[in-house]
Amino acid sequence: MLKHIYIKWFFGALLLGALGLSFAQEISWVYLIYILIIWISITAWGCFDIRSNYFVKAFSSNKKVSQNHIALTFDDGPTPFTETVLDLLEVYQQKATFFCIGKQVQKYPELAKRIVDEGHVIANHTWTHTSKMGFLSKRDVVKEIQTTQKIIERVTQYNVRLFRPPFGVTNPNIAKACSESRVEVVGWNIRSLDTVIASENKILKRITSRLEKGSIVLLHDTSLKTCNTLEQLLQVMKKQKMQSVTIAQLLNIKAYH
Ligand SMILES: [Zn+2]
DSSP, X not given: OOHHHHHHHHHHHHHHHHHHHHHTTSSOTHHHHHHHHHHHHHHHHHHHOGGGOSSSOEEOBOTTOSSSEEXXXXXXXXXXXXXXXXXXXXXXXXXXXXXXXXXXXXXXXHHHXXXXXXXXXXXXXXXXXXXXXXXXXXXHHHHXXXXXXXXXXXXXXXXXXXXXXXXXXXXXXXXXXXXXXXXXXEOOSEEOOTTTOOOHHHHHHHHHTTOOTTBEEEEETTOHHHHHHHHHHHHHHHHTTOEEOOHHHHHTOOSBO
């Protein structure tokens, strides 16, 4: 956790050393550029790969789980497709976690209510899901998180403590805002790419080829394509006697304050 602090000190010291040697004409200044490029690459990996735990500790799976459990997670809802997702989960008797956008909860409060009424977990996925997430000030990230906390609490009576940053982006501002808002960060270890890949079969294969107990699967309750893929996935899981549980159950943590 917070590996970036150690990396910052290490590369800071390395740069200073190299700068000194470069002034003394012991090494070429080109080495300074190399050091900077490596430092920037590590930081970019830390920002965009939530599994890196570079800026913030994020739960991405639980390989130690004893039963054949996984956690299906749905981002960016609620939308009218959430209804179909909930119907399918009910038919196959599976539980899931929904990382909801605050604005969408305001638009579809009855769906947010249905999520919790049917035993699934509702969680925070910011108010606007802005593509500028990585560039927001700490104050703005806090606002994104806390406004969503409030609307979810008003609609469902639950004060949520699980948060997933849009696109899995993390940085020092997001890390500080999470700790100030008292939320735990949840990532994934299987990205379905259901918003990117056009073929339902390809999405299904991508998931099932990686699926093993303890996995956290990232899906989006925002399209018919995902609903169709989900139905096929649930059939595969049934054959493999695999159960989807909520993030709280998979990780043995609390979903609400
Ligand atoms: Zn999202």
